[in-house]
Amino acid sequence: MLSLEGVDVAYDGVPAVVGASLSVEDGHVLAVLGPSGSGKSTLLRAVAGLEPTAAGRIRWDGADLAGVPTHKRGFALMFQDGQLFGHLTVARNVGYALRLRRDPATATRVRELLALVGLEGYGDRLPATLSGGERQRVALARALAVRPRLLLLDEPLSALDVGLRERLAGDLRDILRESGTTALMVTHDQEEAFAVADRLAVMRAGRVVQEGDIAEVWRAPADPETALFLGYARVQSGAAAGVLLRAAGLPAAAAVAVRRSALVVAADGPLSGTVVSARVTPEQIRLVVDVDGIGELDAVARLDTHPAAGDRVAVAVDSSRLASTPGRG
Ligand code: ADP
Numbered sequence: 001m002l003s004l005e006g007v008d009v010a011y012d013g014v015p016a017v018v019g020a021s022l023s024v025e026d027g028h029v030l031a032v033l034g035p036s037g038s039g040k041s042t043l044l045r046a047v048a049g050l051e052p053t054a055a056g057r058i059r060w061d062g063a064d065l066a067g068v069p070t071h072k073r074g075f076a077l078m079f080q081d082g083q084l085f086g087h088l089t090v091a092r093n094v095g096y097a098l099r100l101r102r103d104p105a106t107a108t109r110v111r112e113l114l115a116l117v118g119l120e121g122y123g124d125r126l127p128a129t130l131s132g133g134e135r136q137r138v139a140l141a142r143a144l145a146v147r148p149r150l151l152l153l154d155e156p157l158s159a160l161d162v163g164l165r166e167r168l169a170g171d172l173r174d175i176l177r178e179s180g181t182t183a184l185m186v187t188h189d190q191e192e193a194f195a196v197a198d199r200l201a202v203m204r205a206g207r208v209v210q211e212g213d214i215a216e217v218w219r220a221p222a223d224p225e226t227a228l229f230l231g232y233a234r235v236q237s238g239a240a241a242g243v244l245l246r247a248a249g250l251p252a253a254a255a256v257a258v259r260r261s262a263l264v265v266a267a268d269g270p271l272s273g274t275v276v277s278a279r280v281t282p283e284q285i286r287l288v289v290d291v292d293g294i295g296e297l298d299a300v301a302r303l304d305t306h307p308a309a310g311d312r313v314a315v316a317v318d319s320s321r322l323a324s325t326p327g328r329g
């Protein structure tokens, strides 16, 4: 089990990761989700031993990793652009680390790994002849070759186009499960995090602001900003039929969540109410919400694609009415 406790990382005294605590239990996949520049790659590099920590502890099964060099941590890394050796065949790329160890089972293991990532028969190809998705599969097979005790993934699918990314996200989840791999993945892409991981840590401005089961974080975001960040994502499984509303024009910390009853989280605290009516067309969802102490508000979401049952959709409410509520503020 990997655990981080109060980890700080700074570049020339400028903090990039601040007091980060999280843990990845064996067999689990934790996604660290946050906007660009929030410190995700820095955190991953610190875990890999590629970046020194200024404070805090990084432990594996309780043992402090301070001073343990990267190659002795037993972790494998995979990046957005795979970084395959262009002059080596697929099989040689995948078997690279095994051959360095003079592992006599290299050929068998390479065949196994290519089957695992769905690339049987690709062994003799050169990376330049592969699609972006195939190259990432090879990179994944190569990272798994040495049976790392922890796989570190930095935006592994971000360089791929949307359709392929969705398909490969599902495959990545299956491959990690099937191989029982413990993994820490960082990404700015909510869909990717929800599709691949079973646990989620939300990062913002260098801090881990929430960590938990994906469903748990989704159900109860730690703060309105996290809710807003997650509100742009669709969740596919298990979400209560509900809608996450965004109050356009309100201070950044305002959000509204509607189930059968409505909860309005405004900057100065929660309000409650009920959904009076909902009208859904292919283009938009329009709700009338009776918010206690304010009265009925229109809430509208424009739809780019048709939402499925259980999806959550960002909805804008008439913020002038909320902002001018008497007795609040
Ligand atoms: P993310 O992966 O979430 O996009 P990073 O960890 O790459 O974020 O960056 C976090 C912060 O640290 C950013 O402000 C970034 O500019 C800074 N940073 C990242 N790498 C370096 C570096 N090598 N030198 C100086 N600053 C860096």
Ligand code: MG
Residues within 6 Å of the ligand: 040, 041, 042
């Ligand atoms: Mg990054």
